[in-house]
Amino acid sequence: MSNDRPMQPWGLGRMTQRLPEVLPPYETTSFDPATQLTRFYDAGGAVVDMGKGTNRSFVTVTVSRGGGGDGSGGAAQVADDSENDSASD
Amino acid sequence: MPQIVLVITSAEDVTANLVIEALNERQAYVARVDPADVGPELMFSAYISSHRPEWIGRLRSPSRDIALEDVGAVYYRRPSPWRFESLEKSARDFAVTEARHGLGGLLASLPNCRYVNHPANIGRADFKVAQLQVATRLGLRVPATVVSNDLDAIRKFVVDHEPVIYKSFRGAPRATDGHVAAIWTQRITPQDLDDSLSITAHLFQEEVRKTADARVTVIGRTVFASRITTPDGALDWRSGDWGELVHDQIYVPEPIKKALRAYLDHFGLVFGCFDFALEASDNGGQKSEIWTFIECNPNGQWGWLPDSNAMADAFADVLLEGWWP
Structure with missing residues (x-):
């Protein structure tokens, strides 16, 4: 351990470089009361089909990770399918 | 009479959309709720006594007003983290803890309700240390x-x-x-x-000298399995471009399927995403593969897999099984 850097757990040193977040393929959402489905729209207001190709994997892989077992987990945007739980009480 | 499927997740959850579509096709009545909306947008009230020995009450979102006792199944996906953004730190901490126990506890304690999966069981099964112990007891090979x-x-x-x-x-x-x-x-x-x-x-x-990974998704009694290979043979397939992953159908050996069902039963889970490393083995000209258990995510992602439409159907079926007319 070098003395000129703040101490941190060994595992954190194995972290990738911090990269800018990938922007979601949608700009806004709306909720359809009848079907209880969320609709996704681009900046121009056109519907984004989130079931298609990279859109589907973007959201299921990189962003939809809020919620530990109790809804308290982090919603960090990381291409990791497990959830972290930094915000438990 | 139970008549409602409660879907607990965030508004941006695309994967929940897939399951809700499958539920709508079956004409099930769905209420989608994000507990983090608690406040004027999400009101609830529940009552219990010795004379009414099971929780009864109501849950009201802008589009649904349901009786808690009418909920026949809960699809517990990915609710948002608690917000309370307008509160200062100590008030926020208080509000989060109270909401977690009051509303979160209630939604985890609905009477006569099937949970896919129960959040407490997700929590228990999330520990890798527990996963490895249960896997070895069931005869699975682990690193x-x-x-x-x-x-x-x-x-x-x-x-x-x-x-x-x-x-x-x-x-x-x-x-x-x-x-x-x-x-x-x-x-x-x-x-x-x-x-x-x-x-x-x-x-x-x-390190397992793997030739490929296998993702085995068990939903109720249905087993979906893909062999996942990366173009560059990456150690961790999540680290590359998910669009370049190659998914092939793979047959899961019967003893492994049996162990996976016992694994889910052990933790009280209905659904689990299992990851295995596959090693080539050549037993006197008899080519086979060795399966090594890596982990099981009890609330894993599956929306990106090639079988995801069939998986959404399997979720709808397991949610409605046994109580939906």
């Missing part, structure tokens, strides 16, 4: 593993088992400044180790 904060013990393990990989339990901490980072599964050498291991727990495993 030799050490969990420790002791540099000497870890160094000995690495020397004895090289090549060895490091894997974090829960991934990189949350960033708040528009950046992301990850801790991929990675190969390490004894020279990489130092005293900062003692600060917290670290997990190391012998």
